[in-house]
Amino acid sequence: MRIAALILFALAGLCSANAKPNIVVIMADDLGWRDLHCYGNASVDTPTLDQLAADGMRFTDAYAASPVCTPTRAAMMTGQSPARLRITNHAPGNPDGFALEGSSLHEAPNSRHLPLAAVTIAERLSAAGYATAHVGKWHLSHVVQGDKGIAEIDLRPEKQGFDLNAGGNSSGGPASYFAPYRNSALKDGQDGEYLPDRLADEAIRFIRQHKEQSFYLNWWPYSVHYPMQAREALIAKYRQRTEIKDPIYAAMIEGLDTAIGSFLKTLDEAGLREKTLVLFKSDNGGYHGDNRPLRGFKGMLYEGGIRIPWIVRWPGQIPPGIINSTPVISTDCYPTLLEVAGLPPTEAHPVDGKSLLPLLTQTSGFQRDTLYFHYPNYAFHKRNRLGSALREGRFKLIQNYDDHSLELYDLGSDIGEKNNLAAQAPDLAQRLAEKLQDWLVKSEAQLPAKY
Numbered sequence: 001m002r003i004a005a006l007i008l009f010a011l012a013g014l015c016s017a018n019a020k021p022n023i024v025v026i027m028a029d030d031l032g033w034r035d036l037h038c039y040g041n042a043s044v045d046t047p048t049l050d051q052l053a054a055d056g057m058r059f060t061d062a063y064a065a066s067p068v069c070t071p072t073r074a075a076m077m078t079g080q081s082p083a084r085l086r087i088t089n090h091a092p093g094n095p096d097g098f099a100l101e102g103s104s105l106h107e108a109p110n111s112r113h114l115p116l117a118a119v120t121i122a123e124r125l126s127a128a129g130y131a132t133a134h135v136g137k138w139h140l141s142h143v144v145q146g147d148k149g150i151a152e153i154d155l156r157p158e159k160q161g162f163d164l165n166a167g168g169n170s171s172g173g174p175a176s177y178f179a180p181y182r183n184s185a186l187k188d189g190q191d192g193e194y195l196p197d198r199l200a201d202e203a204i205r206f207i208r209q210h211k212e213q214s215f216y217l218n219w220w221p222y223s224v225h226y227p228m229q230a231r232e233a234l235i236a237k238y239r240q241r242t243e244i245k246d247p248i249y250a251a252m253i254e255g256l257d258t259a260i261g262s263f264l265k266t267l268d269e270a271g272l273r274e275k276t277l278v279l280f281k282s283d284n285g286g287y288h289g290d291n292r293p294l295r296g297f298k299g300m301l302y303e304g305g306i307r308i309p310w311i312v313r314w315p316g317q318i319p320p321g322i323i324n325s326t327p328v329i330s331t332d333c334y335p336t337l338l339e340v341a342g343l344p345p346t347e348a349h350p351v352d353g354k355s356l357l358p359l360l361t362q363t364s365g366f367q368r369d370t371l372y373f374h375y376p377n378y379a380f381h382k383r384n385r386l387g388s389a390l391r392e393g394r395f396k397l398i399q400n401y402d403d404h405s406l407e408l409y410d411l412g413s414d415i416g417e418k419n420n421l422a423a424q425a426p427d428l429a430q431r432l433a434e435k436l437q438d439w440l441v442k443s444e445a446q447l448p449a450k451y
Contacts, residue, residue, distance in 0.1 A: 019214075019275065020128070020129070020130070020214040020341055020342065021214070021275055021276060021277050021314070021340055021341070022207075022214055022215050022216070022217075022272060022275055022276040022277070023125070023130075023215075023216045023217070023276070023277050023279075023337055023340060023341070024203075024216075024217045024219065024267075024276060024277070024278045024279070025076075025216075025217070025218050025219065025220075025279045025281075025333065025337075026219045026220075026221070026260060026278070026279070026280045026281075027073075027076065027218075027219075027220045027221075027280075027281050027282065027283055028220075028221055028223060028224065028256060028280070028281070028282045028283070028309075029069060029137055029173075029220070029221060029222055029223060029224065029225040029282070029283055030069075030224055030225045030226075030282070030283070030284065030286060030287050030288065030298060031223075031224055031253070031256075031282040031286060031308070031309060032282070032285055032286020032287075032289045032290075032291050032297075032304070032308075032309075033282075033285065033286065033291065033294060033303075033304070033307045033308055033309055034286070034289070034290065034291060034292070034294070035224070035253055035286055035289050035309070036049050036050070036253070036257075036309055037049075037050050038050040038053045038054075038058060038311075039058075039309050041253075041289075043241055043243050043244050043250065044238075044244075044250045044253050044254060045254050045257070046253060046254065046257040047257065047261070048257045048258065048260050048261035048264060049257050049260065049280060049309075049311065052260075052264070052278065052280060052311050052313050053311045054320060054321055055313045055315070055320050055321075056278075056311060056312050056313030056314065056318045056320060056322070057311070057312050057313075057318050057319075057322040057323075057324050057360060058309075058310070058311050058322070058323050058324070059309075059310040059311070059312075059324050059325075059326070059328055060323060060324070060325045061307070061325050061326065061327045061328070062281065062307065062308050062309070062310030062327070062328050062329070063306050063307055063308060063327065063328070063329045063330070063371055063373075063391075064281075064282065064283055064284045064285065064306050064307075064308050064329075064330050065081060065082055065329055065330035065331050065373070066082050066088070066284060066306070066330075066373065066374075066375060067284050067285060067298060067299050067300055067301060067305035067306050067373075067375055067379070067384070068089060068090040068284055068298065068299055068375075068379055069090050069137075069139055069172065069283045069284055070087060070089065070090045070091045070093075070112070070139050070140060070142075070172075071085070071087050071088055071089065071090075072283045072284055072330050073114075073138075073139060073140055073220070073283060074087045074114045074118075074140055075330045075331045075352075075353075076121075076330045076331070076333045076334070077114060077118070077120045077121055077122070077140070077160070077334070078114070078118050078119065078120060078121075078334060078349075079121070079331050079332075079333070079334025079335055079349075079351035079352060079353045080118075080331065080334075080350070080351065080352050081331055081352040081372065081374070081443060082374055082375075083372070083374035083388075083439075083440065083443040083444075083445035083446075084350075084352060084443045084444065084445075085111070085114075085118070086109070086110070086111045086445075086446055087110065087111045087112070087113075087114065088108060088110050088374060088375060088376060088377055088446065089107075089110045089375075089377035089378075089379075090139070090172060090379070090380065091112040091113065091139060091140075091142035091170065091172065092112055092142050092144060093110055093112065093377060094107060094377065094378055096109065096110075098378065099451060100378055100382060103402060104402070104450055104451065105386060105401060105402055105448040105449065105450060105451070106448060106449045106450075106451050107376060107377045107378060107386065107448055108376035108377060108386075108445075108446040108447050108448050108449075109446045110377055110446070112142040112143070112144055113140055113141050113142050113143060113147075113150075113152075113155050113170075114140040114141070114155065114160065116154075116155065116159060116160070118160075119346075119348075119349045120160045120161045121161075121216075121333070121334050121337050121338070122134070122157070122160060122161030122162050122216060122218065123160065123161030124161075124338060124341075124343055125161070125216045125337070125341055125343075126161045126162075126163070126216075128341060128343055129213075129214065130213075130214050130215055130216045130341070131163055131206075131209075131210040131213050131214070131215040131216070132161055132162045132163050132164070132215070132216045132217075132218070133162060133163060133164035133165075133166070133203075133206040133215070133216075133217050133218065134157035134158075134162040134164065134165050134166070134168045134218045134220070135164075135166045135167060135168075135199050135202045135203050135206070135217065135218070135219045135220070136166070136167050136168065136199050136219055136220040136221050136222060137167070137168065137171070137172075137173075137220045137221070137222045137225075138156060138157055138165075138167075138168030138169055138170070138171075138185075138220070139170065139171065139172050140155065140160075140170075141153075141155035141156050141168075141169060141170045142170040143155070143170070152169065152170050153169075155170075156168055156169060156185065157218070162218065164206060165185055166185070166186055166199070166202040167183055167185050167186040167199060167202070167222075168185055168220075169183065169184055169185045171183065172225070173222060173225040173226055173227070174195055174222045174225070174227070176195075176227070176229065177194060177195045177196070177222070177223075177227065177229040177230070177252075178191075178192055178193065178194060178195070178229065179191055179192060179193040179195075179198070181195060181198075186198075194231060194255065195222060195223075196221060196222075196223050196255050196256050196258075196259035197258075197259050197262070199219065199221055199222075199259065200259040200260070200262045200263045203217055203219050203263050204262065204263055204266045207263075207266065207267060207270060207272065208266070208270065211270045211271075211272060214341075216337075219263075220283075221256055221259070223252055223253075223255065223256040223259075224249065224252045224253055224256060224288065226288070228246075228248045228249060228252065228288065229248070229252070230248055230251035230252045230255050231251065231255060234250075234251035234254055234255055235247050235248055235251045237251070238250040238251050238254075245290070246288065246289070249288045249289060253289075260280075264278070273315055274315045274316055276314075277312065277313070277314040277317070277340055278312070278313045278314070279310075279311070279312050279333070280309070280310070280311045280312075281308055281309065281310040281311070281330075282308040282309055282310075283308075283330075284298050284299075284305065284306065284308065285297055285298050285300075285303070285304045285305040285306055285307060285308060286298060286304065287299075291303075291304035292416075293415055293416045294307060294415065294416065294417075295416050295417040295418070296417075298379065299379025299380065299381055299383065299384045300379075300383070300384045301373055301375055301384070301385075301387050301388075301389045301398050302398075302417050303396075303411070303415065303416075303417060305384075306373060310328060312356075312360055314360065317360065317361050318360050318361060319362065322362075324359065326359055326366065326368055327368055327371050327391060328356055328359075328368075329353065329371050330353075331351070331352045331353030332353040332354055332355070332356050333353065334351060334353055335351050335353050335354060335355040336353075336355045336356045336357055336360075338355070339355045339357045340357060352372075352443075354368070369392070370390050370391065370392045370435065370439075371390060371391045371392075372388070372389070372390050372436065372439050372443075373388060373389040373390070374388045374389075374440065374443070374445050375387060375388070375389075376388070376401065376445075376446065376447055376448045385400045385401070385402055386400070386401040386402060386448045387399055387400045387401055388401075388436055388440060388445075389436070390432060390435065390436045390439070391411070392432060392435070394410055394411050394412035394413075395408065395409070395410055395411070395428065395432065396408070396409045396411055396417070397429060397432040397433060397436060399433060399436055401447070401448045405422075406422040406429050406433055407420045407422060408420060408421040408422040408425060408428065408429045408432070409421065
């Protein structure tokens, strides 16, 4: 039966090979690896995303390019690592030269917006004839004093390849999840309108208008970022579940799932399901939920800060019900979507990610070498150490800059990163540290400085 199913999907793919597929990228904000029911959170109802996973491929070892939002978003849009882009912290982050009290290190310098010179995936797809829209959080247009000649409004999505921008500006989170939103890039609805539903409506309106044309929709919900707000009916529902510690957060997760459900239903009704690749992921690890068994949370290089949910559905190309343990990372989005659209890479735009298309369609071998991370800054909570990291196979190395210490973990047997093996396996730790250093040099990464 399994072989027959694969043959059917291959034949369906051949029938649509000449059509440019629609592309929808939904990137949640601060959604943790275990926040969805299909990732092990049995206490929260996420039927839409559970079904999306059942209909496509769910990754168990997916990573954000950074433990915070702005660098990950920049990496997704360009295929370049935060280290190469020198966008390594959430905007606006800390003042230039910031040093935590008691530390001898200044943070590394950090850019706070995606420059217009960067070639985004939206620009590539738009030039190829795609209708493009950005809906929701952007957080790539922050301007600080000293950015001469640059205005925040000139760095928004409509200046980076998108025909439509609904809700995207420099804000890291909404002023309110209920109208009035006080968002300069989104017209207010009636008082009490719920932001996830409104953004779903904007996404639905776009695909209805462009159902006869190939489209790229970048839907980046503000959910489940602070402030903690949800519909009262859902909050009341989760208050009845004694195992739920934060009923508001649980309600926010289901509210997001419901909004996505409305959109996917419309996609089906428009006859676009078979023509559309849908990619769902998060921008960094969770902060408000329970990340266990992972260690840490948003803003940390431990798994809780960078491991994320990642689901891809593409009927006729991706067989349903696949669970994949191959490590993937945000920078892979750019080359993957280029190949999905049949567009070649360009030598003038180096890419740090790798196309996942062979992995998604299971048409040939996919070799993953090493994933790299660089976070030489303090998160908003100031509870992290400045560092860089890599994952090679089952092993993960973290290099801390404050005391030059190394942490080595075998994620195959220690997903919670409880047992530091650096002293037990010094040769392996040293080899990985040298490999990490070579990558930092190649990327021209900015590093913390002593003072």
